[in-house]
Amino acid sequence: MTANIAARAAIVREVGAxxxxxxxxxxxxxxxxxxxxxxxxxxxxxxTACRTGFPVPMPIVLGHEGSGIVEAIGSGVTKVKVGDHVVLSFDSCGECLNCNKDQPAYCYTFYPRNLAGVRASDGSAQITQDGKPINGLFFCQSSFATYALARELNTVVMDKSLPLDILGPLGCGIQTGAGAAVNALGILPGESLAIFGGGAVGLSALLGARAVDAGAVIVVEPQAGRRALALELGATHVIDPKETPDTLAKIKELVGGVNYALDTTGIPAVMAAAVEALLPKGVLGLLGVPPPEATVPANMMSMLIRGITVRYIVEGDADPQEFIPRMAGWYKAGKFPFDKLIGKFPFDQINEAAHAAEKGGVIKPVLIF
Incomplete structure (x- = not known):
């Protein structure tokens, strides 16, 4: 295939548009x-963050949780074939020290490969309009379009018996949450976890913890519907922080403390409570995007006494080629019902879908082509 392909794409032309x-x-x-x-x-x-101000070049086609059917492949592609059902994830170089340690989320060239809007190899665009370049290759896919171009490296072949239309979020949001619990924290059967924030990432962390038979899992979330869903998905306790004067005291009352905690909010005061909720040798994983000026609000002596670790986690420490099929296997086995997080919208209702997610009406919107 040498000719360009006509497609329809959702374009953001300026910040906030x-x-x-x-x-x-x-x-x-x-x-x-x-x-x-x-x-x-x-x-x-x-x-949504990139549409409203996170620095990416504009105009741009966003989207980075795509699923679809392979229509054509390049001459050097050997592991993906035409007709395959695939999920698209983030790009990495495959060659740096971290990539060679099976840690592609920490690739030395992660940001230019996933956020620059052009090919990392030569700065060329993969999307044009009337002969003029449009920024794309967002997370090496720009999946808010009827066709996407990815690299073989970030294209994951899936079992054709799975529901392809909803698999895309396994490539980022669900992978980030579940991977944080399973890969980054390494939670084991019977160990406890507190999750601060019951959105798509937080509830995916709950799903991951349940898939590996974790013990007590507490979800701290102000929205009643999300707390109810957390209980349905296997949380042992939920806490409404708006109605609970002291969230930390409540966690200690319920379970005495937790082995692990995940913050998906990026709010320093929430992180402070999460650090203090940890039992000795506990680990806090940070997933939320903080304010630019924020610092970690932790008491160092308190951390020293308990041997606490605090770390940021990118993409759930996942290697997509391994972890996405693992999550799909859990789903087939009935241990990972991520479909309960999803609400479907037609592609042309992208603005309505994003608004529904911002207002909390849906956990994970998926656009259907």
Whole structure:
């Protein structure tokens, strides 16, 4: 395939502007690239953040939780074939020290590969409109379009018996939460976890913890509907921080303290409570995006006495080629009902879908093509 492909894409033209669906052209795949006809794509908080101000070049086609069917492959592609059902995840170089340690989320060139809007190899665009380049390759896919171009490296082949239209969020949001619990924290059967924030990432962490038979799992979340869903998904306790004067004291009352905690809020005061909720040798994983000026509000002596670890976690410490199929296997076995987080919207209702997520009406919106 050498000709460009006509497609429809949701474009953000300036900071804060709504998505507009427009006609574009997607370039044919190069040697290591894969062309995918999109079936579904999740909307992640990162997409909304980039639309409203996180620095990415504009105009841009966002979207980074895509799923679809392979339509064409480049000459050097060997592990993906036409007709495969695939999920798209983040890009990495595959060659640096961290990539060679099976830690591609910490690739030395992660940000230029996933947020620059152009090919990392030569700065070229994969999306054009009337011959003019449109920034794309967001997380090496830009899946808010009827077709996406990815690299073989970030294209994960899936079992065709799975519901392809909802698999996309396994490539980022669900992977981030579940991977944080399972990969980064390494939670074991019977160990306890407190999750601060019951959105898509927090509830995915709950699903991951349950899939590996964790013990007590507490979800701290102000929205009643999300607390109810957390209980349905296997949380042993939920706490409403608006109605609980002292969340830390409540956690200690319920379980005495936890082995692990995850903060998905990015709020320093929440992190402070999470650190103090940890039992000796406990680990706090940070997933939320903090205010730019924020610092970690932890008492160092308190941490020293208990041997506490605090660390940020990117993409759930996951290698997508390994972890996405593992989550899919849990789903098939009935141990990972991530479909209960998902609400479906037609592609042309992308603005309505994003608004529903912002207002809490849906946990994980998925656009259907």
């Amino acid at each position: 709504p998505w507009t669906i427009e006609n574009v052209e997607i370039s044919a795949p190069r040697a290591d690239e894969v062309l995918i006809k999109m079936v579904g794509t999740g909307i992640c908080h990162t997409d």
